[in-house]
Amino acid sequence: MRADQRELRAASTRLAVQFALLIVALFAVLGGVAYFVVTTGQNEAAHRALSDASMVDSVHDAPRNLLITVVMPDGSRDSSPQLPKGLPDEAALQDVIRNGGSRLDTVEAGGRSYLTQTDVRRGKVVQVSYGLGELEEEQDRLIVALVVSGLIAAVAAAGIGLLLARRSMRPMSEALALQRRFVADAGHELRTPLTLLSTRAQLLRRRLAGGDVSASADDLRDGLDEIVDDSRALTEIVEDLLTAADPRQSAEAEGVDLGALAAVVARSAEGRAHERGIAITTRAAEDAVVTGAPVSLRRLIVALVDNALDHAASRVGVDVSASRDEVTLTVSDDGPGFVDEEHAFDRFASTRATTGDVGHERHYGLGLALVAEVVDRHGGAVAAAAAPGGGAEVVVRLPRARSERGSTSGAAE
Structure with missing residues (x-):
């Protein structure tokens, strides 16, 4: 069962990782689209700012976010104060002075980028520069925001994916179990x-x-x-x-005389007991009637008797008694007893001490586990303990049928 759980956990982890990668891929695509839209809008805004300054040919008329250099026909210049190193763009100015026309360039000056337009206006050569520093800072902040958001989305997607995967695979795990x-x-x-x-x-x-x-x-x-x-x-x-395997179904319940049923099971086991030299004694009270499924209760008794025969040295006792509210079935043997009574009813658990008999059939640790399941379905309780005279005993207590509750009768051999 642990191997199954490990496999299911590994499958859930793989699904969660795949879901996280899918979310990251989608987020990367959306982030790329968002980055493209934002940068395109910023570039258009920068070009509009230069276009709006197309009529400016004086340093004094320039907006604050523009840097202007004006070259007069006589070669004199007038520039915006505190131009960064690298502005004006001398190569663009000389090209337009010699050849005319218009140029649009991106210039690095003072560690920042400037979108620069150089053209001729009313006989003057005018160079207008628009700083791209703020736009680049906004783009950097956008990239950082997208990366951080992507990491958060990846972690959240992995956690949510793992939770959903385990929840969706739980029915599969239960069905497999x-x-x-x-x-x-x-x-x-x-x-x-x-x-x-x-x-x-x-x-x-x-x-x-x-x-x-x-x-x-x-x-x-x-x-x-x-x-x-x-x-x-x-x-x-x-x-x-x-x-028992389908929780949607339930067997029809009827009154079952547990003492009579125990006697029948004990008689059918006498042949096997005789071969091993074991004596089976049965003591059953009258009217020890419980409400349940006869086949399930028979399985319960058969499992207990088989378990006792597997470990007994010379005797097995089957005792059924009844009180006002419950019927008690006790199956005991004079074998080595239980090593661990607390886990005697766990599946695939072997809590019996070895008998040293190599001729016995292999045991899978299921008999008492099935007993516990049948008892639970019938609303009873079961316990394993050391027998008073040595050996082991398993005690099953089941609710007595309502119509049969009353005074108990004596035991019969």
């Missing part, structure tokens, strides 16, 4: 019934293939009935798993 959980649950829950079904089918085939004369028609019919029952049980388990 649900899918994998269903596969794991199905494999765990179907393993034992499939093994039992295969065993019964093989026994029946051996009887038929070996010509066992002791096998009567009734025995064969019973064997076939058991296979049919096992197939029906598999179908019910699959349906219950599908119901």
Whole structure:
């Protein structure tokens, strides 16, 4: 699950980075357009200022933002005070004096740029210069503002993109986790019934293939009935798993005698227990009825009994008792007990001490996790602890069916 979370976080980060890059690209395009529009407007304003000064041929008539140099026909000059070094543009003046016409140049003077127009007006050569310093400063400020805004937009876009990506991918993550959980649950829950079904089918085939004369028609019919029952049980388990996996669905609840159901499960496990030399004892109170899904409750008991058989040394106890408000199911064994009761119901957790038995099937840490889920769906509580006489026990408490609450009956062997 951690690998899935890392992959989803990495995917969310990639989406956020791509979204941020997209925003930055769009912002760069818009910034470029804005910069082009502003600079074009400023250049047009500078040209209009020079055009408006086309009739000026005297230093005294020049506006404050213009610098003027006038060359008289006799060669004398009159210039605006405090001209920066580099003005007037002597090359432009000499060119217009010799050849006439008009020139428009950009001149660097005193560390600043000037848009300069030189032409002949009423026999005088007039050079008008418009300072571009303020325009360049405004352009620099615009560039800085665009860069800072772009960085802020990139960071904000990355944060918002990451938030939106994780929010949009959360359903995908949940669906993936649900899918994998269903596969794991199905494999765990179907393993034992499939093994039992295969065993019964093989026994029946051996009887038929070996010509066992002791096998009567009734025995064969019973064997076939058991296979049919096992197939029906598999179908019910699959349906219950599908119901548990889909939060939109819920199984029909009915009154279930937990004591009777526990006794049936214990009897079906006696063959496996006998092979391992383990004794199963059952004690069930009468009228220990709860409201729930029979298939789910059967899965719960089967998981607890299988878990106990996997770790027991010589005995497994199944005890069902009832009080006024709840029914208690206790499954205990004399095995090594729990190493960590607190995490016994975590998925894929192995909190049992080793038994030293190498012949056991591989355990995936799902049995008690499935028990906890079934108990939660039925509004109950479950706990794992050390058994009083040594070993381990799992205690399940479920609400007693309303119609059955009352005085409790004695336990029956």
